[in-house]
Amino acid sequence: AEVAELQARLRAVRHTVLVLSGKGGVGKSTFSALLAHGLAADETKQVALLDIDICGPSIPKMMGLEGEQVHQSGSGWSPVYVEENLGVMSVGFLLSSPDDAVIWRGPKKNGLIKQFLRDVDWGEVDYLIVDTPPGTSDEHLSIVQYLSATHIDGAVIVTTPQEVSLQDVRKEINFCRKVKLPIIGVVENMSGFVCPKCKNESQIFPPTTGGAEKMCQNLNVSLLGKVPLDPQIGKSCDRGQSFLAEAPESPATLSYRNIIQRIQEYCEQHHLQEEKII
Amino acid sequence: LTERTNLAGVRHILLVLSGKGGVGKSTLSTELALALRNAGKRVGILDVDLCGPSIPRMLRVQDSAVHQCDSGWVPVFVGQDKAIALMSIGFLLERPDDAVVWRGPKKNALIKQFVTDVAWGDLDFLIVDTPPGTSDEHISTVETLRPYQLLGAILVTTPQ
Numbered sequence: 001a002e003v004a005e006l007q008a009r010l011r012a013v014r015h016t017v018l019v020l021s022g023k024g025g026v027g028k029s030t031f032s033a034l035l036a037h038g039l040a041a042d043e044t045k046q047v048a049l050l051d052i053d054i055c056g057p058s059i060p061k062m063m064g065l066e067g068e069q070v071h072q073s074g075s076g077w078s079p080v081y082v083e084e085n086l087g088v089m090s091v092g093f094l095l096s097s098p099d100d101a102v103i104w105r106g107p108k109k110n111g112l113i114k115q116f117l118r119d120v121d122w123g124e125v126d127y128l129i130v131d132t133p134p135g136t137s138d139e140h141l142s143i144v145q146y147l148s149a150t151h152i153d154g155a156v157i158v159t160t161p162q163e164v165s166l167q168d169v170r171k172e173i174n175f176c177r178k179v180k181l182p183i184i185g186v187v188e189n190m191s192g193f194v195c196p197k198c199k200n201e202s203q204i205f206p207p208t209t210g211g212a213e214k215m216c217q218n219l220n221v222s223l224l225g226k227v228p229l230d231p232q233i234g235k236s237c238d239r240g241q242s243f244l245a246e247a248p249e250s251p252a253t254l255s256y257r258n259i260i261q262r263i264q265e266y267c268e269q270h271h272l273q274e275e276k277i278i
Numbered sequence: 279l280t281e282r283t284n285l286a287g288v289r290h291i292l293l294v295l296s297g298k299g300g301v302g303k304s305t306l307s308t309e310l311a312l313a314l315r316n317a318g319k320r321v322g323i324l325d326v327d328l329c330g331p332s333i334p335r336m337l338r339v340q341d342s343a344v345h346q347c348d349s350g351w352v353p354v355f356v357g358q359d360k361a362i363a364l365m366s367i368g369f370l371l372e373r374p375d376d377a378v379v380w381r382g383p384k385k386n387a388l389i390k391q392f393v394t395d396v397a398w399g400d401l402d403f404l405i406v407d408t409p410p411g412t413s414d415e416h417i418s419t420v421e422t423l424r425p426y427q428l429l430g431a432i433l434v435t436t437p438q
Contacts, residue, residue, distance in 0.1 A: 022377075023330060024299010024410040025436075055411035056297055101297075103412045106382025134299040134410050135329035136377045137385070164304075168330040171377035178379065234438045 003149050005118055009076075010150035012124040013048070015267040017184065018143065018155040022172030023165040024134035026158045027189040027227075029058035030237055031256075032131035035156075036063075037242040038260035040086040045126040048079065050116060051090035052143055053133035054102050054109045060092035064240025068093055076121035089120050106138035113142050127267070134168075136175045144179045153267045154182035156224065159215075160190045161207035166215050173219055184266050185222035187259055188212035193229040194251065204229055225259040227252050284350055285393070285426045287400040288322070293419070293431040299410035301436045304332040307407035310432075315362050319402040322353065324392060325366030326419050327409035328378050328385050334368040344369045350395035365396045382414035389415060393422040 010016075019032045032049060040047040051059035060066050060080075068080045070093045079087030091102060091112060104112075122128070130147075133139055144152070155176050159169040169186070176183050188211060193202045207214075216223040230252040236243035244253050285291075294307045304327070311321045325333040334340040337356040344365070345352055353363035367378065367388065380388075398404065406423070409415055420428075 025301055026299075055413055056299070101412045103417060105386075105414050105417065109413070136379045137329055138381050138414075141379060141381060160300075164332050164335060167332070167335060167374065170375040171329070174375055175377040175379055178377065238438055 002114075002118075006114075006146055006149035009118055009120075009122075010128075010147070013122065013128045013150055014126050014271065016128045016130065016147060016150065016152045017263065017267070018130045018132060018147075018152060018181070019158065020132050020140070020155050020172050020176070021134055021158045022136060022168035022170075022175070023159060026160045026165055027187075028134075028158050029053070029062055029131050030233060030243075031156070031158050031187060031189065032129050033059060033062040033237070034242065034244055034256050035260055035263065036086060036088075036127075036129050037244055038257065039127050039129075039264070040083055041244075043085055045085060046124055047086045048122045048125045048128045049086070049088045049131065050120075050128060051088070051092065051131045052113050052116065052139050053131060054091045054104065054112060054139065056133060057090045057092035058237075059088060059090045059131055061098075061240055062237045063088050065093070066098060066240065070094060073121065076119045077116075079120055079122060087122065089116055109138050110142040113139060114146055117146050136171060140175065141179075144181055152181060153270050154184035156184050156263060157186045157221075158189055159186060159212050160205045161188055161203070161211040162205045163209040165205075166209065166212065169212075170215065170219065173221060183221050184263055185224035186212050186216050187224050188226040190229045191226035224262050225255050227255040227259070284396060284398060285404075285423075288398055288404045289402050289427060290429040291404045291406065291423055291427055292429050293406045293408060293423075294434060295408050295416070295431050296410055296434045297412060298435065301434045303410075303434050304336060304407050306432070306434055307405050308333060308336045311362050311403075311405050312357060314403050315357055315359075320361070320400060322363035322398050322401045322404045323365075324396070324404060324406045325364070325368065326389050326392060326406060326415050328367050328380065328388065328415065329409060331366045331368035333364060333366050333407055337362075337364060339364065340368060340374060342369055347397055349397040351392075351397065353396055353398065363396075363398055363401065365392060367392070385414050386418040389418045390422050393419065 036049040
């Protein structure tokens with residue numbers, strides 16, 4: 001009955017993409033937010049962004065929605081809309097103060113995630129993007145379990161170039177394989193820094209073991225792209241603005257746009273294949 | 279009785295926390311341990327990041343195995359003079375790329391064991407490295423350590 005409820009609610013969702021890492025602080029939320037903005041640039045597409053990082057929900061701030069509250073209507077919880085075609089849901093909206101710590105054990109976190117999926121009235125959605133916390137634990141198991149009621153197109157895995165990150169990301173890739181979650185590909189974030197003054201490139205996080213490229217080769221996973229460091233990204237996130245809109249000429253923007261396009265293409269292909277099967 | 283013995287010889291316990299991931303908790307824990315050792319202190323590190331244990335690699339012992347003695351787990355000794363005692367779940371994984379995909383209750387059980395069943399011996403400082411967040415690992419670690427010499431927490435952040 002629970003599964004049927006979830007299925008009904010998610011029936012109108014065409015594509016679902018999970019943004020994962022394993023490692024913290026590599027840019028999952030930043031990427032999720034920009035993926036959402038990038039997809040919503042097409043006004044004919046309805047985009048939904050779900051933040052299931054219950055302990056550290058970054059999405060409200062990044063989307064400029066801090067202080068917003070969630071409203072209930074007859075049809076369920078209403079997402080908070082950034083644009084007409086871009087709706088957001090996060091535990092951040094349920095906290096009375098942004099500094100409130102959510103100190104919950106696994107079962108309570110799972111309960112909230114299920115509620116998000118069951119009770120939020122997303123309406124018809126072309127893309128549901130799910131931002132996750134670091135790790136391979138309750139939240140990740142639950143979201144995969146609950147979303148099996150619908151289908152997940154796949155996961156985008158974010159990393160930085162250094163081995164300390166790749167180490168955790170390999171685990172995440174194994175997690176995806178264990179739970180049969182398709183991997184759309186890997187994004188290497190913070191991949192080099194080009195000085196705006198002297199134009200020299202520095203490796204702030206040197207890829208001492210070959211970076212994401214080598215890891216993807218070894219594990220037979222697609223490398224969707226590399227995004228360089230740009231101090232404007234952090235600034236835009238802190239101010240709740242879309243970096244893509246604020247810095248359209250940045251090499252990082254170009255990388256993001258290419259990666260977003262590849263994700264779209266993957267989802268469209270996936271959809272066509274599914275339709276063929278039906 | 280074993281519980282008292284294993285942590286009774288530890289003079290100060292320090293937690294390294296953040297909330298946010300990727301800010302440098304493990305890096306700081308490692309550097310702090312090495313610096314304290316350099317200053318002649320007896321140091322141990324407990325890595326309770328079950329999903330992303332970074333400390334073994336940072337100290338170049340990622341391929342070590344651990345065994346048990348009468349009083350519990352024997353830590354791995356690291357550092358230039360092999361005098362820093364380290365325990366991490368990283369050592370218990372069969373393959374380093376294995377994901378530890380556990381729900382809360384199982385994580386809690388392991389943390390309790392880590393904290394009370396490692397034969398630390400006499401230490402001046404035990405540094406506890408934690409994962410990001412405020413969840414099972416943190417609650418269990420603090421609950422289990424509360425009866426002992428819990429000095430306090432160091433919080434790590436980045437500027438943004």
